[in-house]
Amino acid sequence: MKRLVVLGGGESGVGTALLGKEKGFEVFVSDKGEIKKKYKDVLIHHEIEWEENQHSDSKILNADVVMKSPGIPDKVELVQKLISIRVSVISEIEFASRYTDATLVAITGSNGKTTTATLTHHVLKQQINVGLAGNIGDSFAKQILEKNYPNYVLEISSFQLDGIVNFKPHIAVLTNITPDHLDRYDNNFENYVTSKFRVVENQTEEDYFIYDADDSVIREWLITHPIKSQKLPFSLLKDIENGAYLKDKNIIITIDNNQIIMPINKLALEGKHNIKNAMAASTVAHLLKIRKQTIRESLENFQGVEHRLENVVRINKVQYINDSKATNVNATYFALESMDAPTVWIVGGTDKGNDYKELFPFVNEKVKAIICLGVDNEKLMRTFGNMVDVIIETQYMSEAVKIAYKVAEAGDNVLLSPACASFDLFENYEDRGRQFKAAVRNL
Template identity: 45%
Template sequence: MKNIVVLGAGESGLGAAMLARQKDYAVFVSDAGQISSARKAEMERLEIAFEEGKHSEEKILSADLIIKSPGISPKAELVVKASLAGIPIIDELEFAFDYSKGKVIAITGTNGKTTTTLLTYHLMKEAGLDVGLAGNVGKSWAGQLLTTDHEWWVIECSSFQIDGFVDFKPAIAILCNITPDHLDRYDYKIENYIDSKFGIFKNMMSEDRAILFVEDRLTLQGLDKTNIGASTLWISGSSVQKAGAWTDEKMLSFAVTDQSVHVSVDSLSIKGKHNLLNALFAGSAALIAGVNEMELEKGFQTFKNAPHRMELIREMDGVKFINDSKGTNVEATAYALASYGNPLIWIAGGVDKGNDYSVLAPLVANVKSLICLGKDNEKLKKAFAEEIADIRETQDIAEAVNWGQELGESGDVVLLSPACASFDLFKNYEDRGMQFRVAVENLKPKAIA
């Protein structure tokens, strides 16, 4: 009997442990933190051995296979020791892949991958295809395979998860874009991050489809030293593609199957230039999977995006309050700023990840106030001191929202798009977004003078 150790008892770890147990492996789960009572109860029910608050090195290093949480760095001391000992270390998605007969649509990218994943799944589900959703969004793939398999699986893949792939092979793989992010994980070398993203294509063959963004500089850089075995399709925000999809900002046009498909941009429920690209990626995958033109347009109309992504919370006194808390890097915030021609009150800041704010300078002409929300705002203030007349700071999101209301006039937008991580003041970007929502919902209309 093969001994499997699962490092980390989060959503993916528990799912992997449960599937391994079902397949009659000897399973041991180790988590350096505390495991929730619900997860402990589930493991006890299934007679899965586990530990919390520590890693028992001797037991872990006796494993035949380690399934590692993507959040655990490959540079962690115990992981390095296991690697040197020759123990295979994989991701939960790699483990689950062997137990599904379904075709995989794998989606990665620095920005837009969650929206593209959810939209692809929605388009296929609404068209009546047998499709599941897994990966970096939704429930553990391994956990779902305990009871259900699907003809298709739409799977969001982070670079951390891709690093744990060995045999994982999508039928369709999408790389939305590459911009500098998580470089602390990749020795601060963008080349290493690019290599990680391109790992999603490594097992693909000629009958498979790879979909990439033709205007993305770092994607093109990655292609200089990577040979993709799959048939390649290109997405463009400006130019007609012989094989792929493109937009003139009035129509979405697809040349990915035998038929040309055209859908009005007005049919999209999500707005912004970046969402046109997300729709081109998702629509291309859906059409390849068997969705027809009519079903595609209907799906675009009925899609509702995940929270914290340019989400309209409320319009009051003619001022719109937009939650883009998922905008945790400069490029994501650039998309948000470019999506509005209105005067903006921009709420930004948090844990700076080595940001280069200069790329945002051309996009802040319509920002009349910048509210810095973070413990250390000096870099952010200095970056926009010449461009934005009114810059103020707070560590209280309710105060930031109240200032937004005070400063806002009918037609303005109050935009939370931090360009930074959230961990100085919040648990995560979801916590930041939820606190923003609560603060906005607690606002009272301005008194009429």
């Protein structure tokens, strides 16, 4: 019997353990921290051996295959030991994809992947049987075990792509590439770019690659690295023969002379970045033979993603907007770009080596006050101190919202778009977003 060791007892880990057991592996789950009660209960119910608050070498180094959670860096000693003794260390998407013949749509990128994946799933599910997994919802492995959909839309991070061997999506989507998570890539942007492009490395001429042709990093990489799959770029700036582009306020998508035309004023989501997300999603839908009318209607009635430019409530003619999912500068760039009123901006958290320069034009033009919400706000105070009349720091969400309420006037926006990770004051970006919404509703 082959031994599967799972490092990390979270959503992807427990899903992998269940699928592994079903496929006849001897399974062991090991977590360096505590395993949440809901996951422990599942492991106990299925009689899967586990440990927490430690990694026991004696129970791990004898594995035939190891699935490590995306949160564990390759550099940690245990992973290095496994690699040195030639144990295969893979990610959940690699393990799970070995047990399905489903058509896979893999969506990756520094920003926009959650919205694009959710939007793509929303369009496809109107007509075909399709699951949504990866970084969203129930784990891919668990869905293959329980639902076994014939199609999947997967939101995939670079960390998950680092652990693939044979994973091959029929359709790969790359939304954009901007510096992010460089702490995990030796602060080398090239390493991160290479990681993102692993999404196409196993594709053949029968597969498709959908990407942002306006992104210079992607364009340059493709010049020096030929790929086998058929390219379907999208662009806001130039006409595209095969793919999607913008002309006279219409999205035009062409695949093998078959065309869809959609007016952008009917899209449910606002902002330039969302036109691109809509282009990517509808190109996927067009490839999978979804009716044109269905695609149009789905883009018009899509509700958006929680914590991504989410309109919370309007109080005294001030709109409160939750963009807690903006955990890097580029995501906040899109948020500030889409503001059409004077904005009180709540920013801060765990800085990942951020360079805020690209935000300066928007801050000068649209931001009237800045509230720094983090344990260490020194860099933000230094960077933006001279740009706005009001800059205040706090370590409490409730206080940040009360300050914003005092500073904002009728017609303004209050925007939570942190440009940073959340782990200094919150459990994760969802926790941060929910606290913001609760504090706003308490006003």
